[in-house]
């Protein structure tokens with residue numbers, strides 16, 4: 001699913017109005033109608049238990065004077081028509097209300113209920129603590145940080161304990177970069193009912209306090225426009241991940257699915273090799289060999305008899321390169337440490353490898369100390385840094401938005417894929433595109449989860465997936481396995497082994513997406 005800028009979404013609205021064709025006021029009615037349907041279904045869970053009767057529910061709709069405000073007014077009319085209690089406030093953020101706002105206000109005016117006009121501080125009401133506040137002050141038309149009366153109202157809304165449901169965007173939030181924005185002037189939304197496509201800022205850690213659950217409402221923007229428009233950012237949905245999954249031929253055999261090499265583990269961190277190797281075997285590789293210091297070999301063999309083991313010359317860590325000609329995919333890094341001979345062996349691996357490499361953990365830390373090696377990585381290699389590793393690679397600590405921009409730059413410059421891990425992991429391609437992941441949960445913030453991801457990507461590469469599909473599908477399935485594992489665990493108790501145990505269900509779940 002594409003993620004478009006506010007500007008492109010405006011173009012999509014305009015194209016739809018012209019080519020469907022549909023009047024813009026009718027598009028607004030359609031959008032607000034979907035918000036009503038969502039609220040109607042969700043309301044019983046949104047109000048506190050103490051207000052269980054519908055007659056006691058109050059929807060407090062706070063509108064700006066643009067089309068976002070217009071959506072709010074249409075929604076107010078629909079709520080009123082269905083017998084719900086509403087309070088409607090209009091914040092005069094601009095003295096030039098939009099045409100559709102004015103038309104919607106006129107229609108609302110035909111009902112009996114009066115509207116609270118907010119022009120100055122003294123007009124701002126006390127918002128209740130047990131209502132649903134519908135935030136329809138600003139949408140994609142915001143062109144500078146909120147200020148004046150609009151901002152005062154936003155700050156007052158944020159003081160209320162009521163559930164806040166934002167129409168299209170949390171008012172005050174920009175669609176992409178919010179570096180120059182002020183979080184105090186943005187609604188701290190619990191639910192966002194966003195139209196057609198999500199906005200990039202919803203997926204950035206710096207906006208966490210303002211972005212609650214995101215619900216994408218399909219308002220029927222014109223499919224030709226959506227299909228033909230180029231997008232840098234994409235949100236990876238289940239059906240898109242499912243399309244990447246390959247069907248296994250009846251007569252296929254282990255040779256069809258390649259031989260993966262995992263280079264992982266060192267004294268005290270053999271577990272990293274176990275997790276990466278197990279995940280690799282569970283992700284489709286025909287054969288998996290793990291190159292490991294002799295002292296770790298028994299642990300590995302006991303953990304999974306299906307694995308083959310290649311002994312390193314040093315007993316305790318990765319120090320020499322095996323013959324690479326047997327392998328279709330190589331994953332390196334989890335738990336390998338940074339000994340001098342490990343550094344030398346990694347350098348040699350980068351020079352000699354003829355297949356894309358998956359680099360994680362200490363392999364990335366070594367790379368960060370030797371950035372010139374980046375240019376020598378086999379084309380199509382995949383780097384999987386977490387934010388700490390990424391800041392070492394990038395040379396400085398960056399905001400999430402800046403990290404994604406930097407990630408794109410490094411990918412394009414070096415012809416490699418970078419999977420920046422975390423909530424909403426992002427995967428950048430050599431052509432500049434970025435995929436944002438839609439699976440995973442905070443229970444996955446525990447040791448070994450990344451080692452598992454390395455194994456999955458390497459397994460898919462061995463099984464003849466192209467680097468793009470291997471990285472994207474692995475990212476999705478890894479998060480999905482984490483989500484499935486959570487059903488029998490809690491966010492506190494989830495560990496990487498649980499995730500591996502759910503890989504089968506995660507791959508299979510794709511057929512239902």
Ligand SMILES: NC(=O)C1=CN([C@@H]2O[C@H](COP(=O)(O)OP(=O)(O)OC[C@H]3O[C@@H](n4cnc5c(N)ncnc54)[C@H](O)[C@@H]3O)[C@@H](O)[C@H]2O)[C@@H](O)CC1
Pocket residue numbers: 010013014024025027028029031064065066067068069071093094096097098137138139140141142143144145146147150167168169195219
């Ligand atoms: N036909 C369409 O174009 C549709 C638009 N829709 C809604 O329309 C929204 C976009 O509407 P608009 O483009 O009218 O913009 P908004 O309603 O988001 O707000 C823009 C208004 O606020 C003013 N403004 C912007 N930044 C300000 C600031 N910092 N302080 C004070 N005033 C500021 C602008 O001058 C303008 O009057 C979408 O988010 C969506 O909710 C939906 O109804 C679907 C159809």
Ligand SMILES: Nc1ncnc2c1ncn2[C@@H]1O[C@H](COP(=O)(O)OP(=O)(O)O)[C@@H](O)[C@H]1O
Pocket residue numbers: 361385386421422423424425439440441442443444445446447448449450451452453478
């Ligand atoms: N809050 C979160 N939400 C979703 N996924 C997460 C979250 N925290 C961590 N993850 C995922 O878990 C993995 C952690 O990787 P990493 O930090 O490298 O772990 P380790 O080095 O311990 O193996 C990544 O794939 C990341 O996307």
Ligand SMILES: [K+]
Pocket residue numbers: 068135136137138139166167168169170171
């Ligand atoms: K809004």
